[in-house]
Amino acid sequence: MGKILEVKGLHVSFTTFGGEVQAVRGVSFDLYKGETLAIVGESGCGKSVTAKSIMGLIPNPPGKITDGKILFKGSNLAALKDKDLRKIRGADISMIFQDPMTALNPTLTIGTQLVEGIIQHQKISRSEAQKKALEMMRLVGIPSTESRLKQYPHQFSGGMRQRIVIALALVCEPEVMIADEPTTALDVTIQAQILDLFRDIQKKTGVSIILITHDLGVVAQVADRIAVMYAGKVVETGTRRDIFYKPQHPYTKGLLNSVPRLDLENAELIPIAGSPPDLFAPPPGCPFVARCQYAMEVCDKVYPLKTKYGKEHHVNCWLQDERAKQMLASQR
Amino acid sequence: MTKYLVKRFIAMLITLWLIITLTFFLMHALPGSPFNEERSTSEAVQKNLEAHFNLDKPVPVQYIEYLKSVIQFDFGPSIKKSSQTVNELLGRGFPVSFELGFVTLTVAILSGITLGVLAALRHNGLIDYMAMTIAVLGISIPNFVFATLLIQQVAVNWELLPVATWKSWRHMVLPTLALATGPMAIIARLTRSSMLEVLTQDYILTAKAKGLTPAKIVLKHALKNALLPVVTVLGSLAAGILTGTFVIEKIFAIPGMGKYFVDSINNRDYPVIMGTTIFYSTLLIFLLFLVDVAYGLLDPRIKLHKKEAK
Numbered sequence: 001m002g003k004i005l006e007v008k009g010l011h012v013s014f015t016t017f018g019g020e021v022q023a024v025r026g027v028s029f030d031l032y033k034g035e036t037l038a039i040v041g042e043s044g045c046g047k048s049v050t051a052k053s054i055m056g057l058i059p060n061p062p063g064k065i066t067d068g069k070i071l072f073k074g075s076n077l078a079a080l081k082d083k084d085l086r087k088i089r090g091a092d093i094s095m096i097f098q099d100p101m102t103a104l105n106p107t108l109t110i111g112t113q114l115v116e117g118i119i120q121h122q123k124i125s126r127s128e129a130q131k132k133a134l135e136m137m138r139l140v141g142i143p144s145t146e147s148r149l150k151q152y153p154h155q156f157s158g159g160m161r162q163r164i165v166i167a168l169a170l171v172c173e174p175e176v177m178i179a180d181e182p183t184t185a186l187d188v189t190i191q192a193q194i195l196d197l198f199r200d201i202q203k204k205t206g207v208s209i210i211l212i213t214h215d216l217g218v219v220a221q222v223a224d225r226i227a228v229m230y231a232g233k234v235v236e237t238g239t240r241r242d243i244f245y246k247p248q249h250p251y252t253k254g255l256l257n258s259v260p261r262l263d264l265e266n267a268e269l270i271p272i273a274g275s276p277p278d279l280f281a282p283p284p285g286c287p288f289v290a291r292c293q294y295a296m297e298v299c300d301k302v303y304p305l306k307t308k309y310g311k312e313h314h315v316n317c318w319l320q321d322e323r324a325k326q327m328l329a330s331q332r
Numbered sequence: 333m334t335k336y337l338v339k340r341f342i343a344m345l346i347t348l349w350l351i352i353t354l355t356f357f358l359m360h361a362l363p364g365s366p367f368n369e370e371r372s373t374s375e376a377v378q379k380n381l382e383a384h385f386n387l388d389k390p391v392p393v394q395y396i397e398y399l400k401s402v403i404q405f406d407f408g409p410s411i412k413k414s415s416q417t418v419n420e421l422l423g424r425g426f427p428v429s430f431e432l433g434f435v436t437l438t439v440a441i442l443s444g445i446t447l448g449v450l451a452a453l454r455h456n457g458l459i460d461y462m463a464m465t466i467a468v469l470g471i472s473i474p475n476f477v478f479a480t481l482l483i484q485q486v487a488v489n490w491e492l493l494p495v496a497t498w499k500s501w502r503h504m505v506l507p508t509l510a511l512a513t514g515p516m517a518i519i520a521r522l523t524r525s526s527m528l529e530v531l532t533q534d535y536i537l538t539a540k541a542k543g544l545t546p547a548k549i550v551l552k553h554a555l556k557n558a559l560l561p562v563v564t565v566l567g568s569l570a571a572g573i574l575t576g577t578f579v580i581e582k583i584f585a586i587p588g589m590g591k592y593f594v595d596s597i598n599n600r601d602y603p604v605i606m607g608t609t610i611f612y613s614t615l616l617i618f619l620l621f622l623v624d625v626a627y628g629l630l631d632p633r634i635k636l637h638k639k640e641a642k
Contacts, residue, residue, distance in 0.1 A: 120544055
């Protein structure tokens with residue numbers, strides 16, 4: 001499988017009254033054709049900012065991509081002008097937002113909102129676009145007649161609206177779909193339906209999906225590969241198996257431990273103590289050092305390099321460094 | 333819908349009746365009468381005059397008789413401008429006031445919304461500061477000051493446009509400008525704050541993510557949602573402007589109906605007071621109804637006939 005999207009050393013900063021916030025500090029990952037890549041991490045770790053950077057939706061000012069490349073089909077999206085980026089937005093790369101209750105314009109019909117996206121990118125007539133919109137509605141599981149297209153968002157339920165938002169994202173048959181917490185605002189049964197829909201759509205259209213979430217339950221269900229983010233950096237990447245069965249970074253382990261378990265009796269929920277570092281002045285070393293129970297002297301000073309652990313499994317942690325392993329062995 | 337309209341119409345009539353009643357009794361509670369003047373008339377003449385205008389009867393009787401004539405759309409004769417009826421006065425004055433008011437409103441709405449949208453799009457930029465400076469000036473400078481300044485500069489110093497009177501479109505320019513700045517400023521400020529709020533909504537981000545052009549996002553997605561508060565003020569604003577303004581019509585010697593509002597009260601010209609009040613109220617009530625209809629058109633979540641839909 002070939003790469004469809006490459007993010008290389010992405011840096012994004014926001015200028016605020018208090019100074020410069022470095023929200024994303026050197027994020028790199030690849031997205032392969034037809035796969036689902038999950039980006040996980042706690043609130044404020046830079047997942048959404050990374051996603052919005054790919055779409056060129058970082059409000060500027062105050063936000064700015066300060067460094068790095070976003071390579072898509074031979075062009076660097078980070079360097080493109082808004083005018084050129086507009087041709088890619090919605091057509092080649094599309095995005096789904098968190099809250100379906102607010103993501104649709106309340107004063108326009110569903111049909112209008114679907115059709116305007118098609119007409120923006122494809123040279124087809126309104127009636128053809130309408131046909132396409134209907135097809136898309138059926139694909140996302142809304143048994144729709146034409147009268148349904150004439151309805152307004154408030155006439156649909158939350159789950160239905162998220163389906164419409166997904167239809168909106170798919171209507172121009174994009175190659176990459178970025179879903180920013182698509183199930184967070186939905187209740188659990190609807191959440192399961194929407195995740196099924198994702199798998200179904202991927203099978204039918206072959207779209208590559210970047211799924212941004214903090215919900216490891218969701219990740220376990222749909223992700224092929226996972227990138228774990230912490231304080232604006234990717235700290236561990238790997239296949240779903242790698243991350244869930246052989247987590248290497250102490251933060252990933254902490255995340256997995258803090259998932260509420262219903263299947264085990266007396267299972268204790270173990271939170272990660274402390275809080276993430278201040279991104280006004282990020283630490284020079286590993287950002288997780290203050291919360292890490294295995295922290296060494298070097299962790300405080302130098303950021304660990306990416307170390308290969310398995311075939312697809314990479315981790316940025318000094319514990320994986322050969323020297324650290326030797327030291328631990330000699331201490332024993 | 334028909335049921336709603338009928339209900340609404342009945343409510344309008346009741347409102348109007350309340351206004352008529354209140355105004356009628358308040359007006360008669362005012363001290364003095366139409367015939368209190370510096371040069372005193374003999375008692376016999378006064379008696380005759382009062383009898384002629386039905387003023388010698390008790391107030392409740394006058395009230396009933398007035399209601400009867402109003403139902404037939406007869407607002408009675410003017411006491412001060414003898415030989416003219418109130419219907420004639422309004423019939424002559426209103427078209428002029430309406431013409432000026434309509435042009436003024438068009439100018440104020442178009443420029444106000446444009447200014448507000450530009451200011452919101454360039455939030456905290458140069459255009460924003462300029463637009464808001466214009467808006468603050470427009471709200472704080474009284475229109476008679478602005479009107480006299482315009483006359484002095486444009487008409488007297490530059491001799492570009494006529495000073496006053498009401499003949500051709502060239503006569504309309506200055507009064508329109510003087511009258512439009514205030515409403516324009518109000519609309520601009522409202523549009524700006526409302527647009528700023530709408531532009532941060534999630535659906536604007538969705539529209540951007542679809543790859544729509546900025547123009548489409550602003551005109552199709554943002555403006556429609558931002559116009560609700562603007563439409564709300566438009567009802568009462570329009571009623572005020574369309575029925576003419578005393579000051580501007582005086583300054584530019586425009587034969588509109590604005591002067592009757594003030595003159596009639598000074599003169600205790602009872603039929604004219606009632607006539608102008610009823611006319612103004614009717615227009616206002618009707619415009620407020622139009623505003624409600626516009627709500628429903630702008631925002632599908634607002635239904636006019638909710639009960640019927642159930």
